[in-house]
Amino acid sequence: MSTFFIGSYTQMLTPEIIGFGEGISTVQLDDNTGELKVAHTMKAVNPSCLTISNDNNYLYCNTEVGVVENPKVRAYKIKDDFSLEFLNEQPISGGYPCHIENLDNNIFVACYETGNMLQFPLDSNGKLLECANNHQHTGSSINKERQEGPHTHQVAIHPNKREIYVCDLGTDTIKAYCFKKTEFIAEPNYDIDVSKGGGPRHMVFTENGNLAYVLNELTGAVSILKNIDNKFEQVHTYDSLPSNYKGIPSASAIRIHPNGLFLYAANRTFDAITIFSIEGEKLKVIDYHFTKGKELREFNISPDGNWLIACHQDSNDTIAYQIKPDGKLIEKYRTKEIKTPVCITFLNQFIKSRII
Numbered sequence: 163m164s165t166f167f168i169g170s171y172t173q174m175l176t177p178e179i180i181g182f183g184e185g186i187s188t189v190q191l192d193d194n195t196g197e198l199k200v201a202h203t204m205k206a207v208n209p210s211c212l213t214i215s216n217d218n219n220y221l222y223c224n225t226e227v228g229v230v231e232n233p234k235v236r237a238y239k240i241k242d243d244f245s246l247e248f249l250n251e252q253p254i255s256g257g258y259p260c261h262i263e264n265l266d267n268n269i270f271v272a273c274y275e276t277g278n279m280l281q282f283p284l285d286s287n288g289k290l291l292e293c294a295n296n297h298q299h300t301g302s303s304i305n306k307e308r309q310e311g312p313h314t315h316q317v318a319i320h321p322n323k324r325e326i327y328v329c330d331l332g333t334d335t336i337k338a339y340c341f342k343k344t345e346f347i348a349e350p351n352y353d354i355d356v357s358k359g360g361g362p363r364h365m366v367f368t369e370n371g372n373l374a375y376v377l378n379e380l381t382g383a384v385s386i387l388k389n390i391d392n393k394f395e396q397v398h399t400y401d402s403l404p405s406n407y408k409g410i411p412s413a414s415a416i417r418i419h420p421n422g423l424f425l426y427a428a429n430r431t432f433d434a435i436t437i438f439s440i441e442g443e444k445l446k447v448i449d450y451h452f453t454k455g456k457e458l459r460e461f462n463i464s465p466d467g468n469w470l471i472a473c474h475q476d477s478n479d480t481i482a483y484q485i486k487p488d489g490k491l492i493e494k495y496r497t498k499e500i501k502t503p504v505c506i507t508f509l510n511q512f513i514k515s516r517i518i
Contacts, residue, residue, distance in 0.1 A: 164191040164464055165244050168473065168480065169209040169223060169505035175258075179475075183502040185209055186223060188244045189480075191469060196482035196494030198471075202245040206236065211262045212507040213269070214240070220288035221246060221507075222262055222269050229257030235271055235282055237290045244509075252282055252290045263317040265326065268294075268346070270317040272328060277312025279328050279337075281346050295346050301333035304359045305380055309333070315379075316364045321371035327354070331361040331379055336387075336394075354394045356385045366418045366425075373443065375416060377402070377427055382411035384427055386443065400445045402427040402436040415460050420467040424448075424489035428472070433458045435472065437489050451491045455479035459504045465511035473503035 170183025185206040190199045209223035221238045233254040238246040256273030263270045269282040269290060281295040299312035313332035320327065326339040338352035356362050360378030362385070367374045374394060376385040386398040403411060412430040418440075419426070425438040425445060434452045438445040455474030463470050463485070470483040470491060478498040483491035 164193055164466075164469070164508065165189070166191065166462070166464075166471065166506055166508040167212050167214070167221060168500055168503045169206075169212045169507075170500060171208050171210060171226070171475070171502040171504055172206070173208060175208065175226065181208060181502040182478075183500065186212065186221070186238075186246060187500050187503075188246070189500075190244075191464070191471070191482060193466075193468065196469065196484060198480060198482055198495055198497055200499055202243070204238065204246040204248070209236075210260060210504050212505050213262045213264045214507055214509060215264060215288065216510060218509050220249075222264060222290075224254065224259035224262045224271055226258055226260055229276055233257065233259050233273075235259070235262065235269060235280075235290060237284075237288055239288065249287075250289045252292060254280060255293065255296055256280065261314075261316045263319055265319050265323060270326065272314040272317050274313045274315060274331075277314055277330070277332060279314050279317060279339075297337075297339070297348055299328075299330050299333060299335075299337060301330075301335065303332065303334040303361075305361065308361060308380055309359070315362070318365045318367070318374075321367055321369060325349075325352075327365065327374075329362040329365055329376065331363055334358050334360055334362065336362055336365065336376065352393055354387060354396070356387075356396050357381070357383065357399060360385065363413060364416050366416055368418065369422055375418065375425055375445075377413045377416035379413045380411060382413045382427075382429055382432075384416070384425070384438070384445065386445070388443065398444065400438070400447075403429060403432055404450060407432060414458060415462075417461065417463050417470075419463060419485070419489065420465065426461065426463070426470065428458045428461055430457050430459060430475075433474075435461065435470075435491070437491070439489065448488070449490050451483075453479070453481060455481070460506055462506040462508060465508055471506050473500070473506060475502055475504050478502065
């Protein structure tokens, strides 16, 4: 058995996004059949992104609500049966916090509405301390409806565990940060520009950290970034949508397979996962896998590389796909038990499964 957690929308976010979920679900994956079993549920308000400490002892989430509703970052203890025990919370000075990540003894939160990124240190018991840094982005880009101002969307940790990058959909920039001794600072000389109007949403790195792949929400394009003279630059772009697609792009998630051979990108209006083979510094589309659900918001790959779990925000479908040796997908199990699922986070691999 493998264990992962799903976060869901539990209430209305906007008139177009209405949540019916319960909070955070602990889910068991049968590694032989793909069957999914919900073992526990922790109630929380719009826990739309989750991150787990390296030792698998703690889970952290944001409550994605507008700035006027006083969003929070929350800490939980992961118990022996993988249920969650609430530890504490801290207020987030921002609106619509949509992504959360951890590094060493810090939690980082990106806020879409207000375009800022915050740092919360942790104490020795995994609890959140008060916000230590609040970095406000500025600027805009060419899409006047979606890029009228900064919209931070993801915090990405470089494999060297020193550099941190924040995708800003509103400015077509990936902002660079790092730790200088114990101080967390912005590094504007290392900011990365991507194609105008793309709207960078999420990014992933290769294992050695020399290349990165950025999924642009507004165009569906994948930007390839290369480390040239210690700074990342965009060197290629690839369409994740077929040339005959006539809809409005709405790219949602990107993941690299643990073997480094395949890249997967999801699009919500297309409701398919585009599968690329990674060929040096280039990509080649090998399949468009239609997921037969509505609003393909998120997917994640199991640490062993055998399974891909996808979830659909509007149709409530959570699907377990077996990953074939050629990178393509075979559906093995589908459930609608979890309502409005929007985030999937696996336990780290080094901890052996425990039986619930």
